[in-house]
Each structure stands twice: as structure tokens, then as C-alpha cells.
Amino acid sequence: MQVATRAIVFSSLKYGDTSLIVKAFTQSDGLKSYLLKGVLSSKRGKLKTAYFQPLTQLELIANHKNKGTLETIKEAKVIYPYKTLHTHVVKNSIVLFLAEMLGSSIQEEEKDESLYNYLEYSLNWMDDHENIANFHILFLLNLTKYLGFYPDTSYQKEAYFDLLEGNFSIRPSLNPIIQGSTLDCFRQFLGINFDALLTIKMNKTNRQELLQAVILYFGLHLHGFRKPRSLAVLNAVFD
Template sequence: MQITTKAIIFSSLKYGDTSLIVKAFTESDGLKSYLLKGVLTSKKGKLKAAYFLPLMQLEIIAIHKNKGTLESIREAKVAVPYKSLHTNIAKNSMVLFLAEMLGNSIQEEEQNEGLFNYLEYALYWLDVHAPNPNFHTLFLLNLTKYLGFYPDTSFQNQPYFDLLEGSFYKKPSLNPLIQGDDLDHFKRLLGINFDALPTVRMNKPQRQQLLKNVILYFELHLHGFRKPKSLAVLNAVFE
């Protein structure tokens, strides 16, 4: 079936000498994988390899057979021309990290309008604002709303956050916990939007520990989740 839809690119992997395998989150059908034959050598075609950078927002005309095999894209055009996302070093390091996290976290092959809208908005916000070293952590924390495990804030005044249970508790358990100063930093990001990021103050070790806890939170709640390889690059950029 031919379909026109918006799509956000998660990854592109070289296949042979001339082709790409692209993983994208589509507005119409959720996660899809495409084989783009000859795209690396084609100069006159309607598909250009530069369109398929991580987290590019495209409008595509695709053939979806929905048989569990690689789909195909007939045409693509840039839906949101970025101003700085791939040229600013700090933002680009966030893009590579978040694209890997999204690829490791989102597996649903069905429409999720709320999740797609969130990704659209967050990427636009990052593109038009100065890079903030806490953006990617808040991005991931708010992403859990759409993945089904956002922290339960009912007892937010308690001294322990149980990462496995996703809730605050008065007494510690044997599960991985956030506590002490780390918990204070964690709470600062709960319930805020990106516009409030300039009010959140943390030093580098505090930011890295918070991000480490959030990644562990993903690992505990998503089956088959793989830790991102791009984390080391991200940490180096924000030293």
C-alpha cells in the first residue's frame, strides 16, 4: 500500500556499497525499516542520502506491505529544515545519543500520535534554542510518559525513588534506588517542560550521575534495552 506520512529518522546503516537500511518512526504506522537501494550513488533520484541523518524530519511516500520485511521509500523531502541541529557540535552530540536511545527504546509498529507529536516538538525546541546540558535527560524522562513508565510522583516527598517500581518510598528496598543529593536533582526535572531548563542548575558530575540513573531506569523497564554507545561522546562534549 502506498502511503504519504511524516517520518523521523532513527538510524541509517550502509548496506552493500550503494544502499542504506533506514529505521524511522512514522506518523502513520510507528516504527518502520526501509531498504533504500542505490541511494548512495544516485545523483538524480528523488532520494538523497543526506535526508537520512539521525533525527531528520521528513515527509515520505512509501510502500508499506506490512509483512515484517523491509519496506521501500519512493520519494522523500525535508519536512522541517533544521537551522543548527546537525551543525552545532553540542546539539549534534545530543542528536546522536537521543537517536540511539530512541532506536533502543521504541519498538511499536503502530500509530502513536502523542509520541510522534512529542518528538516533533522536542526536536524543534532543541533546534531553535541554545544547547542546554540537561536537555537530553529531560527529553528521556518526559519520553517515559509515552512509553508507559513515567515516575509516579504521588509521594514525591519521600527520601527514596525505587527505579524498578517507578515510585517514591519512605524506606529503602533492595532494588536500585535514587537517594540523597541525586534524588534532589532528579526531582528538579519532574513535571517541567523544556522552557524551564535554564532554571535547573547542576555541575558536570551531578548531570552525569542523573543521566546514568535515567538510563538505568530505561534498562529496568524496557525488555532487550541496550545501553547507548554514544554516551561517552556526549559526556566528552559537555565536559
């Protein structure tokens, strides 16, 4: 079936000498994988390699068989040309990290328009703003709303956050926890939007520790989740 849909690229992998396998989250059908035959060797085709950089927003004309196999793309065009995401060093590092996190976290081949709208809005916000040092942490925490394991914000004044149970607790358990100054930082992110990022103050150590905790939180709640390899690059950028 031929469909016209918006899509956000998660990854592209070279296949053979001239082709790409592209994983993208579509507005119409959720996660899709596409085989782009010969795209690396064609200079005059409708599909350009540059279209398939991580988190690029596209308008696609695609053929979806919806049988769990690789789909095909007939036409593609960029619908939101980023001004800064792929050229600003820090933002590009965040993009690579978030693309890897999304690719490992979202596996459903079904329509989820609210999730698609969240991704689209978030990326456009980051492209338009400069204060983005803590953007990726808030992005991931708010993403858990759509994945089904947003932290239970009851009893926020308690001294521990249990990462396996997803709630605050009076005393530590045998599960991984957040505590101390990292927990103080964690509380600042709960229930806020991106415009409130200016109010959050964190040092480098707290940021790295909190991000490690958030990644562990994803790993505890998502089957098959893989720790992102791009984390080391992101930490180096903020070092």
C-alpha cells in the same frame, strides 16, 4: 499500500556497497525499516543520503506492506530543515545520543500520533533554543509518559526513588535507587516543560549521575533495551 506520511529518522545503516537500511518513526504506522537500494551511488535520484541523518524530519511517499519486512521509499523531502541540530557540536552529540536511545526504546509498528507529535515538538524546541545542557534528561523522562513508565510523583519528599518500582520510598530496597543530591536534581525535572529548563541548576557530576540513572531506568522497564554507545561521546562533550 502507498502512503504519504511524516517520519523522523532514527538510524541509517550501510547495506552492501550502495544501499542503506533506514529505521524511522512514522506518523502513519509507527516504527518502520526501509531498504534504500542504490542510494549511495545515485547522484540524480529523488533520495539523497543527507536526508537520512539521525532525527531528520521527512515527508515520505512510501510503500508499506505491513508484513514485518523491509519497506521501500519512493520519494522523500525534508520538512523541517534544522538550523543548528546537525552543526552545533553539543546539539549534534545530543542528537546522536537521543537517536540511539529512541531506536532502542521504540519498537512498536503501530500508529502513535501523540508520541510522534512529542518527538516533533521536542526536536524543534531544541533547534530553536540555546540552553540545552539538560534537554536530553527532560526529553527522556517525558518520553516515559508515552512508553508507559513515567515516575510516580506521589510522596516526592521521601529520601529514595526506586528505579524498578518507579516510585519514591521511605527506605532503600534491594532495587537500584536514586538518592542524595542526584535525587534532588531528579525532582526538579518532574512535571515541567522544556521552557522551565532555565530554572534547573546542576553540576557536571550530578548531570552524569542522573543521566546514568535515567538510562538504567529505561533498561529496567524496556525489554531488549541496549545501553547507548554514544553516551561516552556525550559525556566528553559536557566534560
